[in-house]
Amino acid sequence: MSGKKYQVLWADFAKLPRYWVIKNHAHQYYHLFYLLSGDAEFLINGNPFQAKSNDCLLFPPNVSHGVTENHTENGRLFEMKFIVYDQFITSQLHTDGIVLPHDGFVKTCIDCISRNWKIRGTQQILNVSSFLDALLLYIAQVHVPTDDVWDSRYVQTSQYDNITRRIISYIDNNYKSHITLDMIAKNFGYNKSYLCDVFKQNTGVTIVKYLQYVRIRMAAECLAYCGIKANLTARYMGFQNVSYFHRLFKKMVGITPRSFRDKFEISVDGSIGEYFATDNIFLRQEKSIGHALAALRRLGDVNKTIDIV
Template identity: 25%
Template sequence: MAENSKKRCYTGSDYFREGELVFINYVKEQTSPHLHSHRFIEIAFVSSGEGFHIVGGQRYSVSRGDLIVINYEREHEFRSIPGKEPLWVYNCVFQPEFIDYSLINCSDFSDIAHHFLFRSLFPEELANQSDIRVTGKDSDNIEALYKKMLNEYSNMPKGYIEMLRAYTIELIVTIFRLYDNNGVLADKTSKTRREIIEKTMDYLKSNYQKDISLEHLSEISFLSPNYLCRIFKEATNKTFTEYIQSIRIGKACELLSTTDLTVLNIAYEVGYRDIKYFGKIFKKHVGCTPSMYRKKYKK
């Protein structure tokens, strides 16, 4: 959907009319590179032509029926192929709060998916998958919906913003149904959730010495922080903080009983920079001070 800028990050002010949080267009994609990102959600539908889409450093072919969700600050581009029928793409661009003001601090499609309107329909683990391919009747119905959105947006009849909001919600629910109609939604959700938890646990075990933020973990798992916290707690019965602490204290116990490192050095080795805080957390988990533990268990 971008114009002639390379790796530019677009904001709402580049597209939204004054006082609005939504933008609809129908565009012929160019053949030259125009990689870009944006600070809004884009749901694109390929209505005709042949070309490719680059997102997250990966390139794949697209054609009629491809429905693609692009989140905040994800570098991507659609490109037509010289000598082939050009790609024509509908774009629905919006800020999450356009759907509901309570989403004002949300920044990706998964946040919307977990919103109270949709959480019973669409597990968040699948919200971040960037490409949903539909064909036949589904393609026709989706294109008809985009045409109605474009007509409302272009002509601005009375109440058009409310109609656009309703159509955008209809589009999102249509995406949910496309997943559900595949008959594999539950299996994919369970498998994906398990993989996310295992990946997160492996990352924490390998990087426990570092200052790990929830924001960073949410970025590498492609889930919103609140949702990642919830499914991690459900799987491990521990919060992120509790899990990291258990890894660090376990390693500290090992070093106290098998090495001659000072307590201060051990605290630094397992990720603590405040010796008093380390002592407090150690006693909370083990029931005694690090020195007392060493005296009792030093081999």
């Protein structure tokens, strides 16, 4: 099943004849309904919900659902059953039934899915998976309630506790600004020593070390892709002291900022662009902060082969 994110089990358009019902039930796959016209009363874990035209309802595995006889006669809906193999999507859509009121993006995705499903050629099946991917990502990021805790761009955070994930998210979003441990503690309403202990226990590194990682990691990306001078890059990444930036970059990457730019600036040599396209730390989410630090160190290996045949 490697690389496969979704498997559509069944999809179809249906009318709602008078007295037609779907008995309350649950199963091991996802079940999506999109009401094309009319009104219909759904059951979500036994609780009634009155859906209207252009409403979309998504039921994750093991969530009981059904449709009562209280619906507009000859109303129409699109129904889809599918399996999700993508761990990020399943982790975000583990709630009870998700109701999406009339939404233009959802409607566009459903229209594209249904049109491609009608034909079901090889390319159309791939299209269905792509549009379903867009729809579920949109649902996960816009419609599923969260505590404003999202996986980091740089590292996977599901193995960390909620406080640690919030600190990581805060640093990811504010690394260009002046940040101190006192500021982080005040932002989250916890004692500074407690936050430092929790973070170190969860990740194996200090909060300051993670802040340094994000700044140096982004500085390396800036040097490779933008060709900006090192001193300006330092200021842009939130460093108050340029000399400190140079020392820290060499310590964490293994070479100086200038040497890194001379070796890996993409605009200098086309093969370097191909190298980053083939194994790109700048697009990869590492398994942990420890893995991320190790990857950053490998990034500065001047002896690596970058010629792509």
